[in-house]
Amino acid sequence: MNGGFIIDHTEPKPLQHQGNSGDVDETSVLGKLAEGNIIPKKTFESLAGKLLLLLVVLLMCIGVLVVYSSGAGWGAKKFHNEEYFLWRQLLFVVLGLGVIFIVGAIDYKLFKKFSKAILVVSAALLAMLLAMKAVGAIEGAARWIGYGRFKFQASDLAKYALIMHLATMITEKKSHIKDLYRAYYPMITVVFGIAGLVALEPNFSTAAVIVSICFIVLFLGGVDLKHLALTALAFVPVAAAFAIAAPYRVARLLTFVGEGSDKASYQIEQALIGLGNGGVFGLGPGASKQRELFLPASYNDFIFAVLGEEYGFIGATLIILLFVGILICGVLIARNAMDDYGKYLAYGVTVAIGVYAFVNAAVACHLVPTTGLPMPFVSYGGSAALFNAFGVGLLISISREKKRQEKKKATSAEMNVEDSESKSSMKQATDS
């Protein structure tokens, strides 16, 4: 209903944070605008979206390159095709770009209406996986949904469903966001409900990261700090119990604190050797030596190590900076969003991408314990690529909202003038 309010707003204000209540002091807002904005918001705002797209495309290109390099050996070994990963990753990039443009063109507010439904569906899918696992239809980790070639990670869907719905909830509960019963409990229940299902797959690290992302979004959404802190505190023993329940998690943690056995630390050690051997300038494109046998899953969870090995400190830092760029573009889009839903959705997507990227890089250079998270846009994998593309599409869509509204307004104005022209105009608006 808040979003609707903004659309109804007749004033073409470039910056509109407080869309929740009608009684906004418009003069103060305007005053602020007059003070702080030398660069016209109009230009900058759309620039953020374009820049974001540029950075994402850049990362995708790097991703294709590094996936090809690190996956060639594995491809040759597993599929008798050196280019197996190259073509597949290229396909994902093309599909991903398609998704970005399609989602970018869709009004993101549409997802607000369906966010609950999407969340229920993803929760149902997660539950179904667990049920299938319980009856023995799935052996090992129940993570993938779909059939044959068309499979995706249920947790990828769940992550975005959760982000979308959380944005909806925060927007809806904005007025009483600090209320424990009316705002906090419902939201935290949804978060832990979904994260719990993911954790049971089992995919503990993804669940943990999802919870972290949600906490950040809740924090940004204005939830009472006390509630968050207490939850986090209560969550510690639960997390500890969960971690200890599986030996490999303990081993990973022990490795991180330097107590682990050689076997557990093997991946990390090899990742570090790769990075260190890359040095400042790297070994050169395609020259990674770690990728094939020494570094398992080099095209996926440890792609950052291969990247650092081939392109050195310069390349690795560039990747981090690209993600910092995406982060900044994302938060700019969020800060400039036309409504609260857009804002929190943009925050959520941006934080998700940033956290995934940084955690992945941090794992590879042994800054945090091993988690099996892919690096967005860079790591091999169709499911993650498409869902991240969806996220970027959302950000683009949010960044375009103002333009969309202006177009709408212009259209309605033109409609008043000349009826015949309006149709083509409208068409243009949806096209762009």
Place this chain on the structure above:
Amino acid sequence: MQEFREHKKQEAQEARKREETIRFGVVLGCLLLFAVAIIGKLVMVQIVEAHEYQKRAKRQYEYQVPLKAMRGQILDRNGRQLATSLSVRSFAADPKVVANADTVAQTFSMLFDKPKSYYLAKLKEKSRFVWLERHVPASIAKQISEKHFAGVIEMKEVSRRYENLAEQVIGFIDSDNRGISGLEKQFDSLLAGKDGYMMMQRTATGYAFPAIGAKQEEAINGASVELTIDTDVQAIVEDELSKGLENVGASAGIAIVMDVQTGEILAMANAPEFDANKKSTYTLEAARNHAVTDVFEPGSTFKLVMATASLDLGIIKPDDKVDGTLAGKWKIKDRTITDHEALGKTTFRNAIAHSSNIVAAKVGLEIGKEKFYDYAKAFGFGEKTGVGLIGEVSGLLKPTSQWSSISLPWMAHGYEVLVTPIQMICAYAALANNGMRMKPFVVQRIVSANGEVLYYNKAEAVKRVMKKETAEIAREIFKAVVDSGTGMTARIEGISVAGKTGTAQLLTNGNYRSGNYVSSFVGFYPAQKPVIATLVMMINPTKGYYGSMTAAPVFAKINSKILSVLEPEMRDEILQFAAHKESAVKNFLDTTKTVAVPNVCGLSVEEAKEILRVHQLDFKKENDARGVVVAQGIAPESRVNVWTKVPLTIAEESKVPSLVGLRADRAIHVAEQLGLNVQVQGNGSKVLAQSLKAGSEVKQDAPFILTMSN
């Protein structure tokens, strides 16, 4: 109020906005901090500690592959190979890289007929290098390398190939290329050379390629050892010694041929022989070079000391009368010395010619023990000759202080003294060389791989044993031994030979076991101006035991044959004294030179060609195929004129050859080269039958049964 409410609302609004901005700042700050932390860690790993990681990376990508130095050759005096190195294939594995240990073990188990668990155990070892199979036949090696197993390393190794001549002198090596006997052991460090290494880079999938720009060290091939031994002479000596051994039923035989003027050993043979290419065929006894390692009581050959000393001291002259007693027996200090034939009163020359023990004892007593000891010592008895072969012993010449009252007469006819065959021939060579004893030697030169002479021997006079005149007179006496005495069986047509037979009871564990004898003949020729000395010794002959019956005939056979192969200068020197009636022989010897045919079966055509060329032989192909040589038209070790064409039958690569009559190891080698699954029946050394018909198509891995002689 309204305004106040408005104001409050506005304030709350502002506070919320502020809070939101702060929270946004905190989140962005934390995320940026995270990014900074990552970059900081990257600085540590990729810049500060990069060196450490690079070292570790290098350790894991690069490894050293030894570049095997080619073991040096052992060559005869004419540069013919007695021991050479061939490269063969071996397989090892890096257990850490082997991806599919099960398949690898399965494959090896099938090919080498060992349990799979044997290989699996090896593949589970912690080491990064384990041998799987060494010295693998080419056909099997191909089957393995075709599979491209990750982590399985194929290596070229060097295997030693011997001509099987003078094998006890040359010795052999173990599977690690270390010499374990003979010259191979003695000069191991020089022959072995220095292994180099090459840095190999390992890709993560286990394939290896030479590291570009990495340090590597070329292998320095071993030095070659050039011997004084003449392959042709050696072959003849071995052949005749073996035949002689069989004729007299002896348990062992020793023969040495020496250039009396220089001390060069032209041949040194021990029978029975063993196959140095087949480690399983040798026994420690057969591998020993008895010529330098064993001592014997020499018997009559030792009368050399008594005869030359008495002549040199002027105690006696060849034509002086001596009393050999009519009974052939002479009692001294309760012990009786017996002669084989009673000579009565006769000349000193005749007494020596007929090997009178009694005369020897009597003359010995006249010389006196101090003088006798001095002469024996001067001949080199009781001390090592310095021939330069490992295991040489000094024998035993007791100092006079330890002599009993009968020591002198007994020593005079060859007892109470222990002598090595090399000492004995050196002593006779001293007589032959006008009384000057030369130091014997077998190794002429050692030449490093780049041509530098590391070691050389040249003729070296050790000691004058007697006056030149005495030597000339003494040679007359020893010539009489062959002309009319006990050594008549040592005669060589047309050439005057001097020498001495010897028969002594074999001292076994301090006892003279009756019936065990050591029979020997040691002589030289031409008597006028000797060139060659030869010793033949038969140990424990069972068909007759006198030196004249056992050793002397072998001496004659050896020397009449080696005349044709000796170097022209040597031959000329010998033949200048040849009797006129033998000019026909002389002419024949002048115009022909013969060589021993080497065994080239089992070698590739190229290898066979090369070896034949070195032996001054030509070849002709009997058929047009490109496989290995399966038969040669002239039997190995037979003698033919130089540059004779040796017909070679070459196996069609896809046709089963006829291997009947071939030496066991060669036959197996040939069959394996063709990829047949060889099974051997019997443990003899020659192939009697083969299960697949010659000329039939080779089916890979078809069972092929070779029946060996027994």
